[in-house]
Amino acid sequence: MSLTNASAEDAARAAKLSSRKLATLPTSARNDALDAVHDALAAARDDILTANAKDLELAQKSAKDGQLNPSIVKRLDLSRPGKFEDMLQGIKDVRNLEDPVGRVDLRTGLDDGLTLQRQTCPIGVLLIIFEARPEVIANIASLAIKSANAAILKGGKESTESFKAISTVISKALDKTDVPNDSVQMIATRDVVDALLGLSQYVDLVIPRGSNDLVSHCQRKAHMPVLGHADGLCHLYIHPDADKDMSVKVAVDSKTDYPAACNAVETLLVHEDALKTILPAVASGLIAKGVTLKCDQQSKASLSTELSKDEATKLEDATDADFNTEFLDLVLAIKTVSATPSDPIAAVDAAIDHINTHGSHHTDAVLTSSKEVADRFCNGVDSACKFWNASTRFCDGMRFGFGTEVGISTNKVHARGPVGLEGLMIHEYRLVGNGQTAAMYGSGGKQYKHKKLPL
């Protein structure tokens, strides 16, 4: 790894070359490199914390001048208890995951002595753009090495000194291993990112982890696929047969556990038959946590009579735009959905239509005691993640048991939902024969056997 001042094209070409070398290394060579990186970072703790202190000092100054959000300052600080150890442990955790490369998922005997095999292989070169937290660089470098992908990294500018220190240590550590040094490169400036987005012959996939603006920018500019999501407009739908206490718990958690997260709920859809039975308790629970409710006419009229006067001050009128808004704050839009008299579960369809039209295809949840309703909801909603009686906040690579996460994808092709190591793999086909020709098969010739073989 190096903090490169090379041109975008030089960096990208070097990454591509490294990626092919990396793809041929056995599991042990990649794991050894991760051990080396771990040990080198542990040994260089003091130097890294000294560099981090410089970033911190600058950031504190900027925060005092009102130019930087104080929460960023806190996230920058690698000297907080446990932070450095967590970073080191993260490298060990990734190292100890099963090797995702070369997993065979299809074997077919096309004929005797002609065997087709499909197996996983790395994507090639990843361009990963991430936020300020300095420990993320170690995590992403580990993921890249483990998955045998070359990576070009661009971190937030507030962590510049920390990144320099960490990348220097990683670079020296890699020099003593079989993993090519250029497998992980760090770039310092945003203009290099823009140049890289045009180099589809070298960069195979872009993973922007950050603001909607950053993701949208990459989606517009990139000549290669972009993995990620610009918006996280998640919904929770309450069916009349839902458990009331459960509805309160799940709605409050989905909205307030971490309101700025992409998997926080932004619109609550309520069946009209639940307006009096379930919604008041849900609204009280949300208001108690400081949530402002932007209600459609029907839900507002109903809640106004059910809530206390104090609580009712937290009710606002929803505009059309509110149902297309990712608030990322303690604000929730509420909309009533109605059933036609003839079909008791048609209201699910109305909720589904709203979600498919206004949502961002990220995570949507249903609260109901009926499996039929839940299935209809999950089959109808066009999203990466569909949850039944659980908080939208569970949409997360760590919580899903993927060990780690490079992002959450709302793309329809390739990786979808939380993306772990497996999402950094693609597949390839290998065919082994003994001189067979296509002309040998077909009308008048041999027939294909297409025998399914054990993996």
Added chain:
Amino acid sequence: MSLTNASAEDAARAAKLSSRKLATLPTSARNDALDAVHDALAAARDDILTANAKDLELAQKSAKDGQLNPSIVKRLDLSRPGKFEDMLQGIKDVRNLEDPVGRVDLRTGLDDGLTLQRQTCPIGVLLIIFEARPEVIANIASLAIKSANAAILKGGKESTESFKAISTVISKALDKTDVPNDSVQMIATRDVVDALLGLSQYVDLVIPRGSNDLVSHCQRKAHMPVLGHADGLCHLYIHPDADKDMSVKVAVDSKTDYPAACNAVETLLVHEDALKTILPAVASGLIAKGVTLKCDQQSKASLSTELSKDEATKLEDATDADFNTEFLDLVLAIKTVSATPSDPIAAVDAAIDHINTHGSHHTDAVLTSSKEVADRFCNGVDSACKFWNASTRFCDGMRFGFGTEVGISTNKVHARGPVGLEGLMIHEYRLVGNGQTAAMYGSGGKQYKHKKLPL
């Protein structure tokens, strides 16, 4: 299905709506629709052949005037013996494939009573642009219905009357089934295609099956992913330990079985130690089939002394551009690769570097009797398909045993290589709980179990 005159936006919106309905239909409903389509086409044979005869008459006239390739006229003719039956059988074959929807490939107990499941689901709306052959419309419509994807189809203009007749029959047949009529729509003009390429909110994936120009056009214009390949610049590398007879057979088949195919070989790479031992026989075999050889200096000098005078007239000097050219004809570029004395298999690396630099990441093959050489080749080459001792022509969905093929993808993400039904699937995550919240877990709270469950 309808031959729509709707605006691109109306057609795309209708397709999107249908796709959500289609996604909720059980296997039986989609299979019933395929049966209905099959039976209706069988019953309407005469009407369809009458319409086809009109296309044929026009095409024969154009061919006579020199405005249309006679091979296209032949491919248009649905009345050729067996052609109509093959079309009908193709629908039955697709109908009888295993349902690709809803296959569970991951189940994890995040905690007791909190179960995560990953399962396949359709992509949504496909825009498929294909060549003139009229029977392809029935094949693609079947694939779409079987895979629960809505499809908007655009066929070659030479088949207009046949398409009209076939789509009318399919449309009437679908009306009596649960599959929405708008699930398969046919568009008549190219300008509608261009408009659809901009509607990423409705169209999820574009599959252009046709000329390099068509694919490149879609790749440039589309706001959504494009599945396919513009080029098929495939390589064959001969190592000195390769079997001579096998080399001749495989090289001749790879080049001449169907030179216009994307999986035909375009560049032959030869180890310098094989120039005298293997290449002459290979060159003779190719020349006997009418292939012109564009050789680098070293191979030409060698072949000139080994071949007969007559044969040597088929040797030409290769230019740099020849090694970047998809000839799609009886022309083959030949290049010598050299080993450094210190490493007997370094020549494989030189071949790999050439392929990764000049190839199109489609299909590349190695001829060698050494597993070590073959593995090094397959690990190092950055292509969808890597073949050892077999013809590049085997890269094909039917030959791979996928039942059918919508195209061959050189994309690095999503489907890669020959794409069958499985490539028309993506996955989704479903989580079932009983009211769990994210706040219940983590420091001080419950721990995730991440128990691997049987599928």
